[in-house]
Amino acid sequence: MTALGILYPGHFAEDDYPRIEQLLGSDIRVDLVHTETGEDSHRVDALRDMGSSERLARGVEGLRLSGAEAVVWASTSGSFVLGWEGAHEQVRALALTAGLPASSTAFAFVHAVRELGVRRVAVAAPYPDEVAGLFSDFLRAGDVEVAGVRAAGAVTAREVAGWGEAETLALARAADVPGAEAVVLPDTALHTAAHVPLLEKTLGKPVLTANQVTVWEGLRLADRRVNAPELGALFTREPIVQV
CATH class of the missing domain: 3.40.50.12500 (Rossmann fold)
Incomplete structure (x- = not known):
């Protein structure tokens, strides 16, 4: 059994995750913890606040007993609005707080493009x-x-x-x-x-x-590959060897 910890801001499209879990197979568990969002706005200041280290740390508390092998901050904008270096700092702080390999949806997109x-x-x-x-x-x-x-x-x-x-x-x-x-x-x-x-x-x-690559990123961190054609080319292609 591979367990993934997902920190998801608010309550919007979280039902994508049980659907993805079902498509992945019985030995993958996707544990979702909702984080506080603050103001629901696609403004840069609100997005920065949504991804603050304090909000993510409170979310990690909900994953303590889940047995998760990796954690992904399931927000694209709550990561990339910090810029490349700021997003790296956010993920490093999350990994330290959780004691687990960590990433975010923003980085998941970059890694998934490379995978393809x-x-x-x-x-x-x-x-x-x-x-x-x-x-x-x-x-x-x-x-x-x-x-x-x-x-x-x-x-x-x-x-x-x-x-x-x-x-x-x-x-x-x-x-x-x-x-x-x-x-x-x-x-x-x-x-x-x-x-x-x-x-x-x-x-x-x-x-x-976004939700597709978030789960894929968690699997990548957990060193798992899953063939799931209903989740698209990302879940069916052979890995690309980077040189």
Whole structure:
């Protein structure tokens, strides 16, 4: 049994996680602990506060008895708004507090792009322009080339959580550009676990979504590989050997 600890901010698309757990198989357990969000806003100051070390430390307390082998902070924006170095500091503090290997959804996207062996991605971000730009900057800092960005302008996570398949597919289509080898959809408030196969079939390329890569990152930290075709190319490809 492999147990993953997920720190999830608030209550938005958390039902993606039991769905993903079911698709992974019976020997993977995804333990979700909700952290306090403060103000629900896609403003930089609010996002920084949401990912504060104090809030994450309180969340870790809920994982103490779970037997988790790794912990992932399940927020893209609550990490990348700190910048590349600030996000590293956040993860280092989380690992120290939890006593476990740790990461965040923001870093999960960078690692997942490398896993797929692609370099150029299109960003389909629910966020306002400023926040979408900061995510693109974060990817570039991780040596990922951003071929195009589409920002949907959603002001709150609650708004994004209300989107269905049609809205998600429309955003992904609008963001895709010629030359992009994959499309990435940040924001763990976006329900995507049930939509990855359709997204990839429609776009004809790998699609990476926030809750999908969060769980994959936990498995990576726990040194587990799982074949789960319903979760997309990320869960079916052979590992890329980095040289």
